[in-house]
């Protein structure tokens with residue numbers, strides 16, 4: 511495992527981190543708590559030291575499982591997220607900042623996360639959505655500063671709205687944020703245009719989420735895949751979308767001249783090409799996926815030829831809304 515600096519936080523985070531939306535959350539079917547705990551345990555044995563969670567994942571259940579692991583391995587760093595009080599996803603520029611993230615809400619929800627996790631401090635506390643209209647507006651910054659002063663959070667980050675990487679540029683410029691979490695993968699390469707250069711300039715850490723486009727880039731979503739009722743992927747991959755991703759991933763494999771089975775490895779290595787990326791957090795609920803993803807990180811960077819080929823597979827789709 512290699513480690514990279516999470517921007518100006520100075521935290522040395524593993525290149526492969528651990529995403530836990532699927533861990534203990536109602537929106538993902540098919541996993542068990544014991545498998546997820548075993549997967550996190552194995553990841554840590556293999557050098558993973560950064561786990562991303564959120565208060566809304568399973569209404570605190572994901573945080574409780576992550577906290578169990580954290581207490582056994584205090585060296586592991588935790589990033590969590592505060593939900594917007596108005597439950598508006600994605601954030602709207604027209605919504606006043608205090609409707610989503612008043613200081614009182616940010617503090618109360620963070621204290622709840624601390625109780626769920628069973629820890630005294632959260633390494634990186636993030637807002638789960640963001641609008642740049644909120645820079646200089648409302649009381650959110652006072653809440654963050656108070657939490658930092660009281661030692662309840664170490665650093666402040668924002669998880670950028672899905673498929674809107676430029677919606678956080680003003681905040682990055684303001685110098686008020688320590689890290690951003692953004693969708694970046696072979697399909698959605700848009701953060702390279704403006705967000706990555708802005709973060710590099712301001713030394714803001716970058717956490718890459720959804721490296722597999724919710725599973726599409728693992729090559730495991732076929733036209734015949736059926737997701738369980740209530741699994742968010744049933745909607746994300748609805749109608750003709752499964753056939754579209756199936757065709758797209760076969761083109762990638764053909765252009766790279768690799769078997770489809772190697773796609774998860776290539777997808778992760780793609781995310782680590784920009785130096786400015788600190789860590790990539792695939793969602794994992796099995797030891798097998800952990801071992802395969804950590805091995806992908808160990809395989810090092812892609813070749814310039816492979817990167818060039820993958821550039822042509824840029825395909826931004828926002829299937830969340």
Ligand SMILES: NC(=O)c1ccc[n+]([C@@H]2O[C@H](COP(=O)([O-])OP(=O)(O)OC[C@H]3O[C@@H](n4cnc5c(N)ncnc54)[C@H](OP(=O)(O)O)[C@@H]3O)[C@@H](O)[C@H]2O)c1
Pocket residue numbers: 528529530531532541562563591638669670672691719720721722723724725728730774791792793794795796798799800802803
């Ligand atoms: N708004 C936000 O802030 C936001 C939104 C989305 C995600 N996130 C964060 O980002 C993390 C990653 O995103 P994600 O989990 O949504 O999507 P993802 O990482 O793109 O894909 C996860 C899927 O890939 C599968 N997978 C993982 N490794 C694999 C491998 N080696 N081979 C085949 N399949 C593999 C997982 O299966 P198993 O689950 O069965 O292992 C799961 O179905 C989340 O867990 C969460 O922490 C944040």
